[in-house]
Amino acid sequence: MGITLSGDQYGKAENRVVRIYRDTPRHEIRDLNVGTALRGAFTEAYTVGDQGAVLPTDTQKQTCYAFAKEKGIATIEQYGLDLATHFVDTVDPVSGARIEIEEYAWQRVLVDGTEHDHTWVRRGQETRTADIIVDDSDGTRRTWVIGGFSDLVILKSTGSEFHGFPTDKYTILEPTTDRVMATSLVAKWRFSTVYVDWDAVYDDVKTIMVAQFATLQSKALQQTLFAMGSAVLEAHPEIVEVRLSAPNKHHFVYDLSPFGLDNPNEVFHADDRPYGLIQAAVSRDDAPDAGPAWIPQRTWLT
Numbered sequence: 001m002g003i004t005l006s007g008d009q010y011g012k013a014e015n016r017v018v019r020i021y022r023d024t025p026r027h028e029i030r031d032l033n034v035g036t037a038l039r040g041a042f043t044e045a046y047t048v049g050d051q052g053a054v055l056p057t058d059t060q061k062q063t064c065y066a067f068a069k070e071k072g073i074a075t076i077e078q079y080g081l082d083l084a085t086h087f088v089d090t091v092d093p094v095s096g097a098r099i100e101i102e103e104y105a106w107q108r109v110l111v112d113g114t115e116h117d118h119t120w121v122r123r124g125q126e127t128r129t130a131d132i133i134v135d136d137s138d139g140t141r142r143t144w145v146i147g148g149f150s151d152l153v154i155l156k157s158t159g160s161e162f163h164g165f166p167t168d169k170y171t172i173l174e175p176t177t178d179r180v181m182a183t184s185l186v187a188k189w190r191f192s193t194v195y196v197d198w199d200a201v202y203d204d205v206k207t208i209m210v211a212q213f214a215t216l217q218s219k220a221l222q223q224t225l226f227a228m229g230s231a232v233l234e235a236h237p238e239i240v241e242v243r244l245s246a247p248n249k250h251h252f253v254y255d256l257s258p259f260g261l262d263n264p265n266e267v268f269h270a271d272d273r274p275y276g277l278i279q280a281a282v283s284r285d286d287a288p289d290a291g292p293a294w295i296p297q298r299t300w301l302t
């Protein structure tokens with residue numbers, strides 16, 4: 001019987017790297033969760049337990065912390081590029097590196113109406129993400145950068161419809177021309193270049209998506225997602241693909257008739273589960289190949 005090893009990668013997941021910039025009395029903070037995954041000539045580690053080629057996951061972790069000082073963390077995209085390039089360029093058996101980063105945002109507290117120099121509260125909005133992949137496995141350097149965010153919780157209290165759907169004997173959902181639409185959006189966007197003003201593009205992509213969600217008279221969450229992705233592609237030539245995953249956080253109009261009360265879309269039951277899960281990728285027709293870019297480390301098996 002032939003037995004083949006494939007798809008192997010190894011690294012250190014969820015390195016919690018916090019970098020404080022304290023060169024002036026006004027400190028800055030970057031708070032990250034960093035995953036590394038290396039690919040390359042590691043077959044003997046699996047088949048016969050030979051560690052001769054295996055850069056320890058502990059070393060990968062130490063590199064994440066050392067780079068936070070040596071290279072700094074200007075943006076998570078640049079920090080990820082620094083790490084991925086380092087592993088591929090300087091560690092012999094490594095032909096590919098994947099760096100996955102989440103950034104937790106902090107907001108300065110106000111003391112007597114003034115922003116404090118070195119105290120923050122966690123900012124409750126979305127988590128910014130970046131996935132950086134450098135691959136040399138066929139002798140040609142290829143780099144992918146995917147920006148994104150998770151858990152952008154957003155709700156509109158009107159401007160959303162859902163009707164015209166097929167019905168069968170199990171359908172009880174009533175069509176509606178006015179409902180609450182809410183989601184906790186996960187979005188990722190793939191760049192075709194690394195020459196990007198990462199912070200400016202991030203802010204603009206988020207602004208575009210939020211504006212689309214707010215202003216589109218939506219016939220379904222599906223339509224909203226496509227509009228969001230398309231608007232980003234139209235505004236940003238350096239982005240070639242947008243992927244969106246949106247739980248439909250249902251808000252059901254609560255039946256107040258037992259109490260003799262009418263309820264014209266005023267009181268809702270926010271149901272946490274089950275939820276519809278609407279997902280889509282929106283890409284340019286001429287988007288370059290995504291290669292391994294969309295295969296995440298921690299959900300490798302799914």
Ligand SMILES: O=c1[nH]c(=O)c2[nH]c(=O)[nH]c2[nH]1
Binds near residue numbers: 173221222248
């Ligand atoms: O925006 C929606 N899309 C659906 O596919 C769907 N299905 C459903 O029951 N409600 C909704 N809402």
